[in-house]
Amino acid sequence: MNEKIGFIGSGKMAQAMIKGILSSATFAPKQIKVSAKSDETINKVKEKYSVHATKDNEEVAKWADILFLAVKPDIHNEVIQEIRSVIAEHTIIITVAAGITLDTLESDFGKKIKAVRTMPNTPSFVGEGMSALSINDMVTSDDLEQVLAIFRSFGEVEVVAERLMDSIPAISGSSPAYVYMFIEALADGGVKDGIPREQAYRLAAQAVLGAAKMVLETGMHPGELKDQVCTPGGATIEAVSALELNGFRASVLQAMESCTKKIKKL
Numbered sequence: 001m002n003e004k005i006g007f008i009g010s011g012k013m014a015q016a017m018i019k020g021i022l023s024s025a026t027f028a029p030k031q032i033k034v035s036a037k038s039d040e041t042i043n044k045v046k047e048k049y050s051v052h053a054t055k056d057n058e059e060v061a062k063w064a065d066i067l068f069l070a071v072k073p074d075i076h077n078e079v080i081q082e083i084r085s086v087i088a089e090h091t092i093i094i095t096v097a098a099g100i101t102l103d104t105l106e107s108d109f110g111k112k113i114k115a116v117r118t119m120p121n122t123p124s125f126v127g128e129g130m131s132a133l134s135i136n137d138m139v140t141s142d143d144l145e146q147v148l149a150i151f152r153s154f155g156e157v158e159v160v161a162e163r164l165m166d167s168i169p170a171i172s173g174s175s176p177a178y179v180y181m182f183i184e185a186l187a188d189g190g191v192k193d194g195i196p197r198e199q200a201y202r203l204a205a206q207a208v209l210g211a212a213k214m215v216l217e218t219g220m221h222p223g224e225l226k227d228q229v230c231t232p233g234g235a236t237i238e239a240v241s242a243l244e245l246n247g248f249r250a251s252v253l254q255a256m257e258s259c260t261k262k263i264k265k266l
Ligand SMILES: NC(=O)C1=CN([C@@H]2O[C@H](COP(=O)(O)OP(=O)(O)OC[C@H]3O[C@@H](n4cnc5c(N)ncnc54)[C@H](OP(=O)(O)O)[C@@H]3O)[C@@H](O)[C@H]2O)C=CC1
Pocket: 008, 009, 010, 011, 012, 013, 014, 035, 036, 037, 038, 039, 041, 042, 057, 070, 071, 072, 073, 075, 079, 096, 097, 098, 119, 120, 121, 122, 173, 174
């Protein structure tokens, strides 16, 4: 692809996407320009990814054909006010900020823009991202194809109705955090029984990866896959029973509700 991609904000989420994009070789480092607030981040990003990095948001906004806004929601509008006058008509604006709606984007820019609201996740860093996005009526089908190609370069992407976007962090944007907690807990259980810590992480992480692949690749219902593991009268059903007694599923659902409630307030 020949487009120039800009990132305003080069923190954890932007760097995960940049790493994923460059690893897939869909874009070369010279096609990416980023900005950040501190010299520390600028220098780190230059060194790690060989992309152009600056503290000048306007420079990035003026240059990019596709511009990611990857700053925190509380300074999102401040950044838009800084760059709105230099945005070209053809530029596609992609926000990754949680809770920022397409209406907010348009009204902050104060004009019709090509706007894309997205929710990626940090596994984009290893090319296994899961993103969801919705677009406004200025985005053409060609624009959408370009955007999808970028997101596919670091994982999977789903186009969803904007009314569902507030619910995406809970299921795929934030959920890597709870999965890491689950992996850590599995490893702790192994360590308790004497399994060396590093080996315990490998055992736990690969079991989670394998289970996820089974869901994606067999098309079988997760409940049926669970049943395959539970030998009648065996050990797994004892573990399942203990998880149910301790409200495992209810905890996950409650965590997701809390997440979505917060997104609506951001
Ligand atoms: N982390 C995640 O898993 C996910 C995050 N998101 C969204 O991504 C966005 C960024 O989150 P995350 O990457 O985690 O946060 P970080 O704090 O890691 O990154 C924020 C970045 O914004 C930069 N920044 C701060 N102020 C300015 C400014 N005035 N102009 C330009 N850049 C500025 C910071 O610069 P410096 O480094 O110099 O401080 C930093 O690089 C959020 O809106 C969040 O909702 C979405 C999905 C998942």
